[in-house]
Amino acid sequence: MPSEAVLEFWFEFASTYSYVAAMRIEGLCRDAGVELVWKPFLLGPIFALQGWDTSHFNLNPRRGAYMWRDMERLTDKFGLPWRRPSEFPRNTIVPARVACAVAGEPWCGDFVRRVYVANFGLDAAIDRRDVVAQILTELGHDAAAILARAESPEWKPVLRANTERATELGIFGAPNCVVGTELFWGEESLEDAIAWALSRAAGG
Amino acid sequence: MPSEAVLEFWFEFASTYSYVAAMRIEGLCRDAGVELVWKPFLLGPIFALQGWDTSHFNLNPRRGAYMWRDMERLTDKFGLPWRRPSEFPRNTIVPARVACAVAGEPWCGDFVRRVYVANFGLDAAIDRRDVVAQILTELGHDAAAILARAESPEWKPVLRANTERATELGIFGAPNCVVGTELFWGEESLEDAIAWALSRAAGG
Numbered sequence: 001m002p003s004e005a006v007l008e009f010w011f012e013f014a015s016t017y018s019y020v021a022a023m024r025i026e027g028l029c030r031d032a033g034v035e036l037v038w039k040p041f042l043l044g045p046i047f048a049l050q051g052w053d054t055s056h057f058n059l060n061p062r063r064g065a066y067m068w069r070d071m072e073r074l075t076d077k078f079g080l081p082w083r084r085p086s087e088f089p090r091n092t093i094v095p096a097r098v099a100c101a102v103a104g105e106p107w108c109g110d111f112v113r114r115v116y117v118a119n120f121g122l123d124a125a126i127d128r129r130d131v132v133a134q135i136l137t138e139l140g141h142d143a144a145a146i147l148a149r150a151e152s153p154e155w156k157p158v159l160r161a162n163t164e165r166a167t168e169l170g171i172f173g174a175p176n177c178v179v180g181t182e183l184f185w186g187e188e189s190l191e192d193a194i195a196w197a198l199s200r201a202a203g204g
Numbered sequence: 205m206p207s208e209a210v211l212e213f214w215f216e217f218a219s220t221y222s223y224v225a226a227m228r229i230e231g232l233c234r235d236a237g238v239e240l241v242w243k244p245f246l247l248g249p250i251f252a253l254q255g256w257d258t259s260h261f262n263l264n265p266r267r268g269a270y271m272w273r274d275m276e277r278l279t280d281k282f283g284l285p286w287r288r289p290s291e292f293p294r295n296t297i298v299p300a301r302v303a304c305a306v307a308g309e310p311w312c313g314d315f316v317r318r319v320y321v322a323n324f325g326l327d328a329a330i331d332r333r334d335v336v337a338q339i340l341t342e343l344g345h346d347a348a349a350i351l352a353r354a355e356s357p358e359w360k361p362v363l364r365a366n367t368e369r370a371t372e373l374g375i376f377g378a379p380n381c382v383v384g385t386e387l388f389w390g391e392e393s394l395e396d397a398i399a400w401a402l403s404r405a406a407g408g
Contacts, residue, residue, distance in 0.1 A: 050264055060254055062376040066389060077396070172266040185270060188392040192281070 005034040005201035007193055010166055010176040011112070012043040013096055013126060014055075014089035016067060018175040019116045020074050021187040025177075026109040032194045038108050040099040041162040042092065043174055050172065055089050071120075074187070081121030090119060091127040093159070094147075098132060100158040101150040110139055209238040209405035211397055214370055214380040215316070216247040217300055217330060218259075218293035220271060222379040223320040224278050225391035229381075230313040236398045242312050244303040245366040246296065247378055254376065259293050275324075278391070285325030294323060295331040297363070298351075302336060304362040305354040314343055 009025050011018040029036040047055070057064035068084060075082035095115045102108045114135045118124035125131050133143035149155055169176075170183055177184040177193030179200055184193035213229050215222040233240040251259070261268035272288060279286035299319045306312045318339045322328035329335050337347035353359055370380075374387055381388040381397030383404055388397035 050266060060376070062254060062374060065374055066376065066387060069387070070389075073396070170266060170269055172264070172270060183270060183273075185274075186392070188390070192277070 003201050005032075005197040006037060006179070007034050007197045008037045008039045008178040010039040010041055010162075010169075010171060010174065010178060012041060012174040013092035013099075013115055013119060015043060015174040016057075016071050016120065017074075017187045019120045020071075020078060020080065021175040021190055022112050022116050023080055024078065024187075025175075025190055028190055028194055032198060034194055034197045036109075038099060038103040038112060039162055039166075039178070040096045040103070040159065041166040041171070041174075042096060042159065043089070045163050046166060046171060046173075049167065058088070075120075081117055083121055083123045085119060085123050087125075090125070093127075094129055094150075095126050095132050095135075097150040097156060097159050098136070098146060100162065101152075101155040102146065107139060107141075111135065114139065207405050209236075209401040210241060210383070211238050211401045212241045212243045212382040214243040214245055214366075214373075214375060214378065214382060216245060216378040217296035217303075217319055217323060219247060219378040220261075220275050220292075220324065221278075221391040223324045224275075224282060224284065225379040225394055226316050226320050227284055228282065228391075229379075229394055232394055232398055236402060238398055238401045240313075242303060242307040242316060243366055243370075243382070244300040244307070244363060245370040245375070245378075246300060246363065247293075249367050250370060250375060250377075253371065262292070279324075285321055287325055287327045289323060289327050291329070294329070297331075298333055298354075299330050299336050299339075301354040301360060301363050302340070302350060304366065305356075305359040306350065311343060311345075315339065318343065 007029060009022070011022055026036055043055075047053070052059055057067050071084075072082060099108065099112060099115075102111060115126055115132070118131065118135060119126045129147060133147060136143035136146050169178055169181065171185075173185055175185075175187060177190060179193060179197045182196055184190075184196070211233060213226070215226055230240055247259075251257070256263055261271050275288075276286060303312065303316060303319075306315060319330055319336070322335065322339060323330045333351060337351060340347035340350050373382055373385065375389075377389055379389075379391055381394060383397060383401045386400055388394075388400070
């Protein structure tokens with residue numbers, strides 16, 4: 001008997017390619033009948049494992065120059081707002097902790113997309129608590145209560161646990177889709193990951 | 205008046221993702237009505253610019269482990285032969301010089317694909333002149349004459365010139381499609397590059 005198709009989306013709010021993927025993944029999963037699980041994590045500790053103290057897009061100017069041009073093309077292709085952020089990468093611990101605490105809420109996707117558009121469409125300082133609070137308020141939620149929940153003893157450790165799990169899964173960048181233990185890296189692999197989830201659920 | 209759509213395919217015979225792209229690009233261009241120009245180059249000098257003395261897949265074990273698994277999936281997806289090479293990356297100066305010398309021949313694509321299948325489907329030592337000669341012979345050509353042409357004063361410098369041009373274009377890896385000066389990196393960007401070539405030719 002087929003089981004339910006499930007896909008984990010592992011993302012970092014500072015990651016440019018995660019932005020493009022995060023804006024698309026929920027609709028793609030819904031259309032395909034695949035359950036989506038939001039998995040926020042931090043790239044900093046993963047980059048440190050690879051000997052980097054910042055994004056490789058900063059460390060490698062040739063690679064970085066390509067990424068910024070590619071983002072112009074990709075956001076144009078998918079009709080997404082784009083403004084190159086004045087700070088890159090931003091510290092994302094505040095919104096990432098909130099995303100961990102609301103990952104099971106039906107409006108988590110709305111929050112995730114708002115944060116990404118703030119960072120990459122509006123050049124807003126998503127590292128700041130007041131900026132994240134405003135997003136929550138605009139979505140109709142009690143921002144103070146949710147920020148308190150995100151930093152509570154119950155929820156605060158989830159971001160670190162997610163990041164440790166990301167390390168175990170072999171993650172080295174973002175975004176990623178994970179189906180079981182099968183890892184798909186990059187915004188261009190969303191469709192392959194969804195196909196894998198469907199095939200696996202069908203017993204393939 | 206629309207001009208002809210032209211796409212340059214910049215590839216390195218040692219590159220795994222170039223293998224997957226090289227097997228597909230000629231058919232995709234033919235179907236789309238885009239003229240394909242083969243552009244062999246060497247990644248070694250490009251990697252050296254980034255401070256690397258070998259493939260980053262060897263330097264970064266997390267990134268490398270993902271690539272080898274990804275190649276299993278991609279070759280399965282596209283129905284391509286696959287055997288993980290016992291030496292990686294191989295020295296590709298011999299087949300790359302031949303590809304430069306025959307880039308204008310209608311059978312260049314056949315040669316390119318044979319070399320890639322030898323490296324990544326058969327684990328053959330494509331760094332060796334006799335292995336390259338055998339591929340040329342099997343394609344019905346005078347291997348000795350073509351190898352002599354490839355190393356003649358007229359053709360031998362083309363590979364270095366291509367690699368210098370790749371550097372100017374901002375290339376940092378492989379494969380790449382170049383349309384005008386617009387760079388598309390990665391085997392998953394072939395379709396975007398073809399769309400760009402068509403749009404540009406139409407005056408878009």
